[in-house]
Amino acid sequence: MITMKDIIREGHPTLRQAAEEVAMPPSEEDKEILKSLLEYIKNSQDPQISQQYGLRGGVGLAAPQINVPKRMIAVHTKDTNGDTYSYALFNPKIASHSVEKAYLTSGEGCLSVDRAVPGFVPRYAxxxxxxxxxxxxxxxxxxxxxxxxxxxxxxxxxxxIMFYDYIDEKDPFKEPEGATPIER
Known part of the structure; x- marks a missing residue:
């Protein structure tokens, strides 16, 4: 089981390097790592388990965050309709995106960043x-x-890439032009 001790923090070199593709079909070891990423995210959202193990709540975790420089991510979250998005994925890539942008009005956080970094992060809608x-x-x-x-x-x-790389240093709360604000 992954705990907060396993998650590396900003400043660690692995967080700034490009991760390697995972060979398909995936090895049993890679499958276990991927399962453990999703397990952490689910456990971090369970009040009892997160308190018992001192887990910080999250909605996503990438393998580089546990010092495994491979292209694996886990996401467990809901959209505004309450639909659950729970995925453990190898080699994810953005195949296409909208021109329209969106941003979280509350800003973004990260399990590898132990400080609040205020500001809007422009993303594709x-x-x-x-x-x-x-x-x-x-x-x-x-x-x-x-x-x-x-x-x-x-x-x-x-x-x-870290989320705060996108924040405008001179004007962190400058609304990205034509972007849709998302409340969370």
């Missing part, structure tokens, strides 16, 4: 993600709103 599931089968997801933002945040980790 809609994305299509292509990836492989835990068994190595191809997956195509069309996402919008909060789930789209979460996936972009996690995929950025695979490319060595």
């Amino acid at each position: 809609r994305i299509t993600v292509k990836a492989f599931d835990i068994e190595g089968k191809p997956v195509k997801l069309r996402l919008k709103g909060f789930p789209a933002i979460v996936f972009q945040h996690e995929i950025d980790h695979l490319n060595g």
